[in-house]
Amino acid sequence: MSRVVKNARLTAGDVELTVDPVNGCRISSLRIGGTELLRQGERYGCFPMVPWCGRTENGLFRNGGELHQMPLNSPPHAIHGTGRDTTWKPARQGEAEAAFFYDLADPWPYEGRVTQSFELTEESLTLSLGIETYGDSFPAQAGWHPWFLRNLGAQDVRIAFDPAWQEERGDNHLPTGRRIDPSPSSQLLSSEGDPVPGTWDDCFGMPEGVDVRLTWPEQLELTVKSRDEWVVIYDEQAEAVCVEPQSGPPNGLNTAPRLVTPIEPLEITTTWSWVRL
Template sequence: MSSSEKNVRLSVGDAELTVDPANGCRISSLRIGGTELLRQGERYGCFPMVPWCGRTENGRFHNGDVLHQLPLNSPPHAIHGTGRDTTWLTAKEGGTDAAFYYDLAEPWPYPGRVTQTFELAEDSLTLAFGIETYGDSFPAQAGWHPWFLRNLGTGGDDVQIGFDAAWQEERGENHLPTGRRIPPLPGPWDDCFGMPDGVDVTLTWPQQLELKVKSRTEWVVVYDEQDEAVCVEPQSGPPNGLNTAPHYVTPIDPLEIVTTWSWRRL
């Protein structure tokens, strides 16, 4: 294992973060006061969704008149991008911050570079993505898929999810947004919500910890259909957004997105 593939550990105060660049540059652990917040396992933690988020319908998207076909890793769709299955290289690592990158390659049809940075403070973690092109413009998305433990295992109650969304993307039988925006429905959810003033979701483990997920982006997917964990996923566009709400990465306009998780003990 080269130095660029070794886990990178950041710590400040009683916060400890571990990033695994060899396994998709995912956060494999986030501990606050020794308590793990993320579901453990090579598929879990918090992984990057890049260069697309959620499901892309039938794995197909257009760039102008050109139709591209992506591998169907969640048939009949392509899901969550290629970054989580890629070894990233370490550009910088310090006591409280780190940066990683990888170059886009097949099966993604356009050359470019993706960077991800981590900044850890005593009471917050700031994550940022950048996607730049080496040539042609292309549609892309970026976001994060954290698996927060439903129960922290310290004898307390399960997590509560709180948010106030302007709308919910109606989900069709194919698990993709239909294009209709509806009033937010009660959970359980595997749904995309719109927050035009910015993503703002609060996770509360009663009498234990409160964690806020914020981002200036207006899209968030909330998933709480599993017993072990819940997911709050800020992302730069809705599921199938390569087709329905494309954000074009151009030589002078990279895609950039930031999210901050902040916490306090209760």
């Protein structure tokens, strides 16, 4: 029987990655040359969003004729899946790579397994998520929610990307179904030098694959890439910004369902690569 590991530490040169399987198999720390990149705290770091991403409207989704209710953990919606609140078990671990899994359980109504793997080098981190079913097919989503520190000690991070469209956000914080031109966001400092929260809590489409660059001037340039085309950018907090590659848009269980079947699991990969400035 697989034992539970409190923390798994991976290293490659002077890069250190810490994964906390007990707290939702989230990355609790990513340090490059001694500099922490992720906001610290049990709710932060970088957690997997699975088996759905972002908000699911009123916590409801259908699978054919069956209607299912998820807990409203962000009323009036259900948000970010159940994986971040689950203890994961180890599948393997080496010096610079590891994998963990958990079996889907109540309140998720379908049986299956979720696996997350980590591969670290001195210049990159590759994350993979897979969802497989033990029986019935079901809609699902997967992705990641990293909390990158807005400031690493010098200037605020700059976010650069070229999306094809932005999903219009309704008053209920869900996409309306209308695609609009991408809007700008604040990347400024206050007169006292404090970070100023921006205006994004939005989903963008990148049909050639997610490709977002974060630059901390004179510190680090980090690029988030994924073959999948959806990314949510969140920068409304002063402490951190989020770049969230995912397999579908918020409320995608209802608007863009992607079925996990006995012969076709859901798989998504993202790679973070960095250059020191």
